[in-house]
Amino acid sequence: MRARHSFAWLVTLIVLLTTASRAAALSSIDCTESTDTGYSSGNAFPIQVVTVDGKKMEKESANAYIVMAKAADAAGVTLKVVSGFRTMAEQQYLYGCYVNCSCNSCNLAAKPGYSNHQSGHAIDLNTSSGGVYAWLEAHAGSFGWKRTVPSEPWHWEWWGGGPGGGACGGHPKGYLDTASCETVAGWAQDPDAPNQAIDVHVYFGGPAGAAGAAGVSVPANDHRADLCSAIGSCEHGFDLLSPFGLHDGQPHAVHAYGINLGSGANQELGSSPKTLTCPPKALSGYRRHVTDPTSYEAWGFSDFFDRAPVTDVAIDALAEGAPWPAKPELMIAEGGGAVYQVDGSHRRHVPNPAAMDAWHFSWSAIQTWTPSKVAGLADGPALSQRPLLVRHSSGAVYVVDALAPDPAPAPGGTAGGGGSGGAGEPGTAGVAAGGWGGGTVFGTGGADAEPTDDESVEGGCSVSGLERVPVGWSAVWTLGVAWAFARRRRV
Ligand SMILES: [Zn+2]
Known part of the structure; x- marks a missing residue:
């Protein structure tokens, strides 16, 4: 995983260097990530930060910012980040300045642990520069940025929204919610294209690339009402039938990966891996x-x-x-x-x-x-x-x-x-063990069955092939076939 991320960063940096030489006035961004400690309502949490204009910024906010900064640059307005993510020590210092009116122009500062500069959502911009505030007032909203402190025209916050994208490449995010004897399900979304469905690759029997692990691709495009407000877009659910082939009473690891769009890299979903353990099927009929x-x-x-x-x-x-x-x-x-x-x-x-x-x-x-x-x-x-x-x-x-x-x-x-039952019956001649109905897990087996840039990111797929799961029935619902059915799963 580590090596792959480094590779993605390298690519990003090359892109940035190329971009930087073209437009020197644009905010500079270094996508090298580090983990810091953020605070929200006084509670600490790990936060991924990158560097913009020499200031630490939470990664997703930085992506949203750089997309906005490019648009401003194209309009002849140069945005700069004056203050970004703050550590607890930095916020304590600024809070001291504020309460004692001893430094930082006595500017308002939130109580340490409660500033949105600590939660990663807030930045201060160079609104004293010509044209900057007017441009922000007219356009920042369409990039998801809002002015939130009446007395501080320089203070802007991002809580999601905007077109997506950004130089530091959002990795797909999501969760593997379930791996049961009925279904394997979850959701995934790529922040680079937040309204677009992405594929999820589910590997059974080990992580991607592991010997014996079998991979299946499924589109994460099912409607899930709970996602609409949680991630701002609803059609990102996926589910697969639990594979009967693994219903043998033994535990099987289930790994799920969001397949990246744009920059960034494929990412194992939250709560992955899970373990599937299902009893052998009881037969009747x-x-x-x-x-x-x-x-x-x-x-x-x-x-x-x-x-x-x-x-x-x-x-x-x-x-x-x-x-x-x-x-x-x-x-x-x-x-x-x-x-x-x-x-x-x-x-x-x-x-x-x-x-x-x-x-x-x-x-x-x-x-x-x-x-x-x-x-x-x-x-x-x-x-x-x-x-x-x-x-x-x-x-x-x-x-x-x-x-x-x-x-x-x-x-x-x-x-x-x-009377044709039992071994050696007509029609089974030539159907030796290892032939059809046995042998390889997937009919499309072979390394070349794995599409896109998957190999570089998931470490290859040398063992298993990949089975394309049909797009859900919702896609064909528009055929208008009159249909008597008990329930609609994915409306
Ligand atoms: Zn601020």
Whole structure:
């Protein structure tokens, strides 16, 4: 981590040096970070500071300031920071000047521990220079800066807002809130582009780059009402289904990283890593043979997310149902209603949009059927909320499903696939262990599956590939498909 940050700083400094030579009048900024002790309402907290015009400034405020200073510079107005972040000792000195009227022009100073110069939000600017105050009064608000002390025209504060960006590159921030047997969820935002969604890379089994760690990319673009006021923008949540592949009773580390936009570097999210420990899946229903790799692929099944490690004994204990359909076939009756998966002579209700996502279904694949054609199918049990697959040591892969097989066929019939159970059944020839449905965690495996500049920041991805998680259903909601579902997750 350290080495990567140094690298990012170096890049930033080069950018700054280039910029500085172009516009010497602009505030100078040194993005080398250090940690100091800030105070808010008398309480100490660690604060990241950089240097602007030779003064220490809290990093995010410094970014917001430099964006504003550049705009002022373009308008021919030169802003300078006269006072920035203050340590406790500095505030004690200024407070002494104020109460004793002995120094600092007897200027007002807040009680030590209570100044916003100590919380990192306040700076004093060169408002006595020509044009500076008038420019600030007209424009500072659009950069998130406010004048807050009536008697001090030089004192300005930043508490968020403005266009984002800034020379010192905000790293993504956020939290890995949950890693449970149902979901892996949290939020992430990049201060360089506060209203834009970023990707989050979730690694299971170790940090990014660790041997055996499996990475998944998910867009952090879900609406989360709690974020609107907390970070000033709402669409930054992410969630993944808990991978059945790790439901083995063992603990698995879960690391989440915000993927950086603009300057800065990818950043492990707060509360990461977490530990996922889930019991082996209990199986019920019927095992339905996925007859070949083509079918497995047509369904978009994921070994990692969909297939639970269970014993042969547990698989053999399930009665065998009809072979799993070769490919998904989705339909909706003319005039609207529920979306169904066609399953042989049955229709299976897809219970909600979350199930649509979890089953890897494509909204554009939904066909429209005449009501009479729909009525020609028997109503089977609704599809489960997400697929559950198992793999026998013989190599046979099954979907565990609620649909009972049709009654035994008349002699010579073919329905039900009865009698084909067990090892060596037709269709599994050539499906050796390590072939499809086994082996690599991700179908897209390989180092080159990791996009962007990730390697340099997360230390590479030499082991695992990366699985692109489909964008949430909200993106396709505008298709206007009439949809009968129980709840909307991401409105
Ligand atoms: Zn001040």
